[in-house]
Amino acid sequence: xxxxxxxxxxxxxxxxxxxxxxxxxxxxxxxxxxxxxxxxxxxxxxxxxxxxxxxxxxxxxxxxxxxxxxxxxxxxxxxxxxxxxxxxxxxxxxxxxxxxxxxxxxxxxxxxxxxxxxxxxxxxxxxxxxxxxxxxxxxxxxxxxxxxxxxxxxxxxxxxxxxxxxxxxxxxxxxxxxxxxxxxxxxxxxxxxxxxxxxxxxxxxxxxxxxxxxxxxxxxxxxxxxxxxxxxxxxxxxxxxxxxxxxxxxxxxxxxxxxxxxxxxxxxxxxxxxxxxxxxxxxxxxxxxxxxxxxx
Amino acid sequence: xxxxxxxxxxxxxxxxxxxxxxxxxxxxxxxxxxxxxxxxxxxxxxxxxxxxxxxxxxxxxxxxxxxxxxxxxxxxxxxxxxxxxxxxxxxxxxxxxxxxxxxxxxx
Numbered sequence: 001x002x003x004x005x006x007x008x009x010x011x012x013x014x015x016x017x018x019x020x021x022x023x024x025x026x027x028x029x030x031x032x033x034x035x036x037x038x039x040x041x042x043x044x045x046x047x048x049x050x051x052x053x054x055x056x057x058x059x060x061x062x063x064x065x066x067x068x069x070x071x072x073x074x075x076x077x078x079x080x081x082x083x084x085x086x087x088x089x090x091x092x093x094x095x096x097x098x099x100x101x102x103x104x105x106x107x108x109x110x111x112x113x114x115x116x117x118x119x120x121x122x123x124x125x126x127x128x129x130x131x132x133x134x135x136x137x138x139x140x141x142x143x144x145x146x147x148x149x150x151x152x153x154x155x156x157x158x159x160x161x162x163x164x165x166x167x168x169x170x171x172x173x174x175x176x177x178x179x180x181x182x183x184x185x186x187x188x189x190x191x192x193x194x195x196x197x198x199x200x201x202x203x204x205x206x207x208x209x210x211x212x213x214x215x216x217x218x219x220x221x222x223x224x225x226x227x228x229x230x231x232x233x234x235x236x237x238x239x240x241x242x243x244x245x246x247x248x249x250x251x252x253x254x255x256x257x258x259x260x261x262x263x264x265x266x267x268x269x270x271x272x273x274x275x276x277x278x279x280x281x282x283x284x285x286x287x288x289x290x291x292x293x294x295x296x
Numbered sequence: 297x298x299x300x301x302x303x304x305x306x307x308x309x310x311x312x313x314x315x316x317x318x319x320x321x322x323x324x325x326x327x328x329x330x331x332x333x334x335x336x337x338x339x340x341x342x343x344x345x346x347x348x349x350x351x352x353x354x355x356x357x358x359x360x361x362x363x364x365x366x367x368x369x370x371x372x373x374x375x376x377x378x379x380x381x382x383x384x385x386x387x388x389x390x391x392x393x394x395x396x397x398x399x400x401x402x403x
Contacts, residue, residue, distance in 0.1 A: 049367075052367075053349065087367070088365030088366075088367060090365070114388045118351075118365040119353075119365065121364075122365075202391055262348065
C-alpha cells in the first residue's frame with residue numbers, strides 16, 4: 001500500500017477495538033505500533049475546573065490519560081490536545097492543566113476549545129500557556145511530518161461565536177493546501193467538528209463546508225475533532241471524520257430523546273469506560289484506536 | 297427664607313418620586329435564559345445565575361458587557377445605566393440568546 005493510502009484505509013470502533021482495512025476488507029485486529037513506527041495521540045476535552053457531578057476529579061482522569069500515554073512502550077511523535085483544556089478559562093485552570101500536561105514524555109500540541117477562550121482574558125491565557133510561535137492568525141498552523149501534511153484549525157473565538165473558521169483562516173487554508181499534491185495524506189485537527197453532527201446543539205462548524213470542499217481533491221484526508229465527548233465517525237468521499245472521547249465527562253449522543261448537550265452523569269464505576277484518548281499509528285496502513293481510560 | 301423652604305420641599309418631592317433601583321434575576325437553566333427578555337429601568341441591575349451543571353456566559357452581542365464563565369451556582373450582576381436594547385448570548389452555547397431592554401436614563 002502506498003503511503004498516500006495510509007490514512008484512507010482505516011477503521012475503528014467506539015469500543016476501542018480496531019481493525020485494519022486492506023484492499024480486501026478487514027484483515028486483522030490491529031496490534032500496537034511496531035518499534036520505530038510513526039504514531040501520534042489525540043486527547044481532548046479535559047475541562048480542568050469542572051466540579052459537577054459528572055466527574056468530581058477531572059484532574060485525576062486527565063492525569064490517568066497522561067500516565068497511560070507515558071507508559072506506551074513506543075512513544076508517539078506528538079500528543080495533540082484538541083481543546084477545552086479548561087472549563088472556564090481561569091488562570092488557575094490553565095496552571096493546573098499545564099502542570100499535568102507538561103509531564104507528557106512526548107511533545108505536546110494544543111488547540112483551543114470554546115471553554116479556553118472565554119472572556120477578554122481567556123485567549124491571552126491560552127496563548128500564554130499553550131500558544132505556538134509558528135501559528136498564524138488566531139492560532140492555525142500546518143507542518144509536514146513523516147510524509148503527512150498536518151493542519152490545525154481554530155473554530156472557536158471568531159467574533160465571540162463558536163463553530164466558525166472565518167474568511168481569513170479559510171483563505172490561509174486554501175493557500176496552504178494549494179501547495180500540496182493530491183496524493184499527500186492530509187490530517188486536520190480542530191475542536192468543533194467540521195461536519196454537522198448536531199447543529200441545534202452547536203456541534204457543527206457553520207463554514208466548515210468550505211474547508212471540506214478544499215479537502216475533496218485529496219486521495220486521503222482525515223479530520224479529527226473533539227468537542228462532543230464521544231466517538232462519532234463520518235465519511236464524505238475520501239474524507240474521513242472522527243470525533244474523540246473526552247478525559248473529563250461524557251455527553252449524550254445526538255438525537256437522544258429529551259437530552260441536551262453538557263455533562264452527562266453515568267454510574268461512577270462506568271465513568272472510565274466512557275472517557276479516553278485516541279492513538280494513531282502508521283505502520284503501513286494507518287491504525288487508529290480509541291482507548292477508554294478503563295482499558296488503560 | 298421662603299425660597300429656601302420651597303427649594304427644599306421640591307428636592308424632597310423629587311427624591312421621593314425617584315424609584316429605587318431594582319435588581320432583576322435571569323436564571324440560566326436548561327440551556328436557556330429565563331426569562332428570555334427582560335425590561336428594566338436605567339440604573340437597575342440584572343443578576344444572571346447559572347443553574348445548569350454546564351458552564352455558561354451572558355455576553356452582550358455588541359461586546360459592551362460580559363459575565364465571563366459561570367459555573368453552576370455562580371452569579372454575575374451588572375447595573376445598566378444606558379438606555380437601549382441589547383441582545384446577548386452564551387459564548388459556549390451559541391444557540392442560547394436573550395434580550396435586555398433598558399428604558400429611560402439613569403438620574
